[in-house]
Amino acid sequence: MVRFEGVSMRYGRGHETLRDIGFSLAPGSFHFLTGASGAGKSSLLKLIYLAHRASRGRVELFGRDVNLVPGADLPFLRRRIGVVFQEFRLLEHLSVFDNAGLPLRIAGRKPDTYRDDVAELLQWVGLGDRMHALPATLSGGEKQRLAIARAVVDRPDILLADEPTGNVDPAMSLRLLRLFVELNRLGTTVLIATHDEELVARAGRPVLHLEHGRMVDTGEAR
Ligand SMILES: Nc1ncnc2c1ncn2[C@@H]1O[C@H](COP(=O)(O)OP(=O)(O)OP(=O)(O)O)[C@@H](O)[C@H]1O
Numbered sequence: 001m002v003r004f005e006g007v008s009m010r011y012g013r014g015h016e017t018l019r020d021i022g023f024s025l026a027p028g029s030f031h032f033l034t035g036a037s038g039a040g041k042s043s044l045l046k047l048i049y050l051a052h053r054a055s056r057g058r059v060e061l062f063g064r065d066v067n068l069v070p071g072a073d074l075p076f077l078r079r080r081i082g083v084v085f086q087e088f089r090l091l092e093h094l095s096v097f098d099n100a101g102l103p104l105r106i107a108g109r110k111p112d113t114y115r116d117d118v119a120e121l122l123q124w125v126g127l128g129d130r131m132h133a134l135p136a137t138l139s140g141g142e143k144q145r146l147a148i149a150r151a152v153v154d155r156p157d158i159l160l161a162d163e164p165t166g167n168v169d170p171a172m173s174l175r176l177l178r179l180f181v182e183l184n185r186l187g188t189t190v191l192i193a194t195h196d197e198e199l200v201a202r203a204g205r206p207v208l209h210l211e212h213g214r215m216v217d218t219g220e221a222r
Contacts, residue, residue: 001027001158001189002048007057009047016055016213017043023208023218025158025191030184031219032200033193035210041193042086044210045160048191049081050074062157079107082156082188084164088147090135096122096146097131103154118153124179125149126172140167148176152183159183161192165199173199 002025009018018040025031033041046052047059050066059066061077069077082103090099101111101118122128125145135143144167151159159180165173177199184190191208194200200207206219 001025001029001062002191003058003060004047005058005060007047007054007059009043009052010055018047018210018213021057021215023215025189027189028184028187030181030190030203030205031192032203032205032207033191033210034195034200034207037195039210040213041210042162045083045162045191045193048158049083049160050078079103080157082151082154082159084144084147084151084159084161086162086166088135088143090143090146090150092135094134095131096127096133096135096138099135099146100127100149100153102150107154114153118149121149121153122146125176141169141172144168145172145176148179152179152188155183155186156188158189158191161190161194163194163196164192165194165196170198174202177203 004021004023007018007021008016010016021044033044035041047054048061062080097118100122101114104114119131122131125148127142127145130138130142138146144164148164151161165176168176173196180190180192207217208215208219209217
């Protein structure tokens with residue numbers, strides 16, 4: 001599903017943020033990505049969701065070398081990936097319901113065909129009574145849960161989540177973990193970047209660990 005071989009990346013002309021990274025995510029797997037602040041977790045996720053290119057090495061996504069994918073096909077690959085961004089990236093002029101349903105709208109579906117599904121998902125993440133609110137009126141934790149709902153609503157082939165439980169209490173963190181596990185059970189390959197050690201311990205899933213831009217654990221020994 002995802003495969004890195006000897007991958008390095010840098011921002012602009014700076015030093016290499018990631019160095020010689022090699023790992024793979026099998027279809028239907030569930031991994032955490034850990035490492036100190038600045039170790040390169042968000043940067044690695046950017047390479048997977050094609051927001052940044054590797055400066056060296058080979059990145060394969062859905063069995064294809066991303067360097068060989070024609071530019072016109074990239075949006076189709078990206079659409080198969082749900083992303084929970086650390087800074088949420090909600091659309092401020094759209095309601096909670098419309099933000100959550102956006103991937104379905106973009107896929108060409110009419111709101112009437114997904115109203116109940118989106119309402120149920122929002123209920124699950126504790127936003128059932130905020131469906132008509134605008135993002136600006138939500139708390140940090142509520143925004144985070146909305147970002148998660150939007151990332152999972154179209155059952156992506158891959159879910160990438162950058163610190164998805166950073167703003168919620170332990171009970172909600174466990175609830176969100178159940179949502180990720182359920183999505184994974186339905187076939188989505190999941191990769192969650194986190195500092196939340198309790199979440200990692202409780203989930204009991206393999207861990208990819210970064211230190212200073214190098215992957216020191218590829219999750220295979222556990
Ligand atoms: N857009 C950018 N331009 C230049 N340098 C960047 C950019 N984004 C990140 N970096 C640098 O790359 C390194 C890795 O950052 P990254 O955000 O990937 O780490 P992280 O492990 O996700 O950290 P955190 O846990 O704090 O989110 C850091 O030194 C950071 O300053």
